[in-house]
Amino acid sequence: MIKTRFAPSPTGYLHIGGVRTALFCWLYARRHGGHFVLRIEDTDRERSTQVAVDAILDGMAWLGLDPDEGPFYQSQRFDRYREVAARLLAEGKAYHCWCTREELDQMRAQQQARGERPGYDGRCRQRSEPRPGVTPVLRFRMPLEGDTVVDDQVRGRVVFDNREIDDLIILRGDGSPTYHFSVVVDDADMGITHVIRGDDHLNNTPRQIRMIEALGLPVPVYAHLPMILGPDGAKLSKRHGAVNVLEYREQGYLPEAVLNYLVRLGWAHGDQELFSIEEMTRLFDVTDVNASAARIDPDKLNWLNQQYIKAAPAARLAEGLRAQLAAREGCELAAGPPLEAVVEAFRERAVTLHEMAESAGFLYRSEFVLDEKAAAKHLKPALAPALQMLQQRLEGLADWRRETLHEALAAVAEACGLGFGKLGQPVRVAVTGGTVSPPIDVTLELVGRERVLARLAKALGRLL
């Protein structure tokens, strides 16, 4: 069975670049009827935190990137790594190294000074005597000559000269495994057939392949994905806005929009831009991923999010809107119209749910805030008769619905010799406090009879 895995280290939030890796792994497994494994790489106990683990799990769940197996934790498998390492040592494929950190630093500095690639020179390969006061680490014995070939699904064939690869540490002084070693053991134990991961691991691959071979295990298929950069082409960082996926949720992005955006970074299917999850899983193939790095484009994500907001079921959006509104000062859900009605009125004019809550906020705030500039421009004394007429008409309106409101507005506009818009805009300002809202009839319906009449009266009070 095809098996892919996503193996983040819980040292921070779930990065948007990591999410794309997870997505590609997930899609590939889905596409081939295989399994997607989630493994938490927490061998570095100093930096790993439970908060980060939760953030990863939370983010994956939000996006629907559910693992078929796991989450597995490397921290719970230390015995297994030590066992495998012991075997390597017994077979002479690994050896103790008694070099001190100071010694290693010095060695690297000298190598750099000589213009060489810094790396361990193998000075402990032959040593058999322990050094007093030093707890040894275990190093893997890499071949000294020849090449190691990585047949990458994205890059093609990449050849490394073994002389460029040094003997890496597989067990630290405290007996804990290092990343390179634990991945190899885990991928083998978990039956991972396809390793799909970030570009930054390409250079690590030959050493991992050598360890896998030394262990007599099958070498998985590799696919190294290009990196995702910030809009300015630099490495993605906090200053580029949201790098933490959960921030996208907070900002009102829909998970399917984020996924759709991410899947198109490095992958395409002709000219198609919109992909449902089902389409992605049917069409995606890691061999179609292109090799060059891509930049994050917030504009395009926004556009996609809007596409999904226009199409999503109102009930779902209502839930998102509820959360957005709830997080807002002065907004009281009970004080306004049903959320689904608001969603329908605003879905074509909101890029994110955050923005929707922002512009629909006036429906739920008890205090009325009038934009003075708008009032100065649209609430002119000359309008008083028309507004008065409208007020009367609305008071007598039996049925407070968009259609009846529209009739009332149209009738008053006609009677006063005004265009619909000439009446609508002042009413909008009077009722919403601003110049922007859904169509005025819809707006009046949403604001509700009581408030409309009260605000109209208040506006009239200003004019008279």
Place this chain on the structure above:
RNA sequence: GUCCCCAUCGUCUAGUGGUUAGGACACCGCCCUUUCACGGCGGCAACCGGGGUUCGAAUCCCCGUGGGGACGCCA
């Protein structure tokens, strides 16, 4: 510094030896219009440079340039 990877509009990309180099986002203009949007139509805009290979290169090869990554008892 050494090694590895990458290179089509501003951005994401299609393209796999012969195309007026296509689409999308953004931007600009027009239309629609009840504000804002949505939508429709149109426009601007690219093969990093130099050598080869070939009848013919965005496409294949080499060099350069630029960008990125790796070089930890981090992952």
